Amino acid sequence: MRIVVATCAVDYSGRLSAHLPLAPRVLMVKADGSVLVHSDGGSYKPLNWMSPPCTLKVSEPTADQAEQGVTVVWTVSATKTDDKLVVSLHDVVHDSAHELGVDPGLQKDGVEAHLQKLLAEQVELVGTGHTLVRREFPTAIGPVDLMVRVPGRAGAASGASAATGVGGAVEVTVEVDTAATSHRHVAVEIKRRATIDAVEQLTRYLELLNRDPHLAPVRGVLAAQSIAPQARTLATDRGIDCLLLDYDAMRGVDDPDSRLF
Amino acid sequence: MRIVVATCAVDYSGRLSAHLPLAPRVLMVKADGSVLVHSDGGSYKPLNWMSPPCTLKVSEPTADQAEQGVTVVWTVSATKTDDKLVVSLHDVVHDSAHELGVDPGLQKDGVEAHLQKLLAEQVELVGTGHTLVRREFPTAIGPVDLMVRVPGRAGAASGASAATGVGGAVEVTVEVDTAATSHRHVAVEIKRRATIDAVEQLTRYLELLNRDPHLAPVRGVLAAQSIAPQARTLATDRGIDCLLLDYDAMRGVDDPDSRLF
DNA sequence: TCCTCTAGCTTGGAC
DNA sequence: GTCCAAGGTAGAGGA
Structure with missing residues (x-):
């Protein structure tokens, strides 16, 4: 240097x-x-x-x-x-x-990945009795952060909402919304700070997931430490629920030994 | 320091x-x-x-x-x-x-604002005979980079495509696409590098603009120096045209004196 | 390799 | 101040 x-x-x-x-x-x-x-x-x-x-x-x-x-x-x-x-x-x-040599590199902890790990362990925050299907649930357009199963819906008719939804520009999410009583799965998008982009991203996932009769109807949840007002508005418009995460509280529940340092 | x-x-x-x-x-x-x-x-x-x-x-x-x-x-x-x-x-x-004092600061040139200025001056790149309505055309959800008027369409029926479009998840843009022969306006979104976000942004604008009978039908054009493959795919799906911009060529047409240095 | 998404983003601008 | 969008974004991670 x-x-x-x-x-x-x-x-x-x-x-x-x-x-x-x-x-x-x-x-x-x-x-x-x-x-x-x-x-x-x-x-x-x-x-x-x-x-x-x-x-x-x-x-x-x-x-x-x-x-x-x-x-x-x-x-x-x-x-x-x-x-x-x-x-x-x-x-x-x-x-x-000055000769410095190669740096041994940075060790990190506490970013979005940690939020995802914590919410995966505390998935009941998404809904009572809900269970984790998997983290990074794969889809054709990329992985959904968390896929969650809703309890006691095994026999719910997956096509129940088909007749009600299709309509305006945001009909995909209107469909999700009106089918609220028969959801079988929840797709969770996790961000440290949620903006409109996160809503768009989750919307794309939901549009795709709701085409799959094995999953549909899929509810969307946007989970973040903070949610921008415009993001909250757009999410509400589209029937996506917002979940505010308390990182410190979630970490408190978590085993402190699992942290890196 | x-x-x-x-x-x-x-x-x-x-x-x-x-x-x-x-x-x-x-x-x-x-x-x-x-x-x-x-x-x-x-x-x-x-x-x-x-x-x-x-x-x-x-x-x-x-x-x-x-x-x-x-x-x-x-x-x-x-x-x-x-x-x-x-x-x-x-x-x-x-x-x-070392005493350095306060830095006089950075002078910049050549970012997205300059692209917008150049395309506004060379709006025929969007379509033959097209004329600029205005830059930063205001809408309820923010300004559209360029609003362009299509020549010789004053009498075109704005509802001509109403019967053809509505269908799948992206029907709003399908409608735009099938109405290609009767467009009266073009909304242009300009980016240095276009990603999926830019398509989403333009889609929101188009959805809104096409509700306005004084403007509809409005065609969408995504103009950028480079366009990500997935962005191009999504744009095409939604009937949004892609326009690749050659910054150097456009600057060559422009008055060189207008540059900062 | 290309392409995507995250970031202790940072930074500037509008409101 | 808050909120949003752009960046010579850079950098990591997956296909």
Whole structure:
């Protein structure tokens, strides 16, 4: 890792064009050749960067550039695309290099996968007596987070609602809604934070699942730690139920030893 | 900006829990107090970080920690949430600080807004003789990127297709499709890269717009620099046309002086 | 490899 | 402030 502190101007061209006026900044050159341009604020995201694989070429400034104070020019080119980053360095106040070796990597815990695991273990939150069919229930358009079986519905007529639903633009979910008393399964979509996208996703799953006479009618449940108002509205419109999850409470029920650390 | 190169272990707790084993890394402490932990590879994203506003507290290791080689402990706490980052430093091989000042900021060009501007100027790409009604055409659920008028359709019967379309789950768009010969307007959704989300978004707009007798029937066009295969499939299913945009070619037609640099 | 979805997303803009 | 959409999204995971 090479670290340079210098006054510089930066131009990026590629998927977009961007320009950074002359100012003091920190430049990082990683072992894989990638380059990061950081300012002294903002966030963890660099102002500009080049992702690997790429090559760094160091060159002398032109006479014009030298006259304007440029002492050296870095040209960073992506090897697979035509993205290019040009850094014009003026005063360099620091320049050091360090051997770091390969990082052993990050261990994570607590994301959506954990929510899914917890809700799978506490599936009664979806409905009394409900049992888990499986996590990541496969469909033609991707896996449903949880597929749940409703108790005491083995003999329910799967076609009971066929005559009532079909109608407007959201008829698929109207059908689900009007068949509420004879649901045999529940498809659960789990998000940390649910937006409209999650409702659309679940709607696609339900549309498909409700074509299967072995499953239909399938109720939809959107389960999340937080649900955006527009997502809740759209879900309600489509007869999808919303389930707010309390991560801490669910984790409290869970065996603490099952956590990574 | 303070830059430290040191062997360290890191623990983060907050929205998730994460742990970094002992290894050499680069630590950046920005003027706003934010902290970044970088390895010598990967991407521009740090392995761990703390966003401002936060506070950094430096403390001596406990006797146990000192025995294991820890020389100093950084505790970075978010001020608004209970996020916490604990960095246990062992050998410090570099430690320097630099005054950078406030960055003048990034100038950008070439994103979706520019695509929209270009297509508005070159609206005949949507269809021969088509004219622009307006950009950001307002609807109850948000603005449509471009609303376009089809030539010579003033007298076309808006209900001509009513008897043909209604059928399966996607009948709204089937209706749009079968009415192709009598469209009076075109709603254009513009993306740099179109995914299924874009199709869903345009579908919602079309469903709404086609209720308006002054506009209906409204054809849908998904215009993008690249279109994901599944998005194309879904769009085709729903009678939405796909239009691949060549940004460079469109920019060539455009006045080069209108670009930022 | 391509394609999808998640992310401690981040960030900007509208309301 | 909240909420939503875009990102040079990046990165993981599955087909």
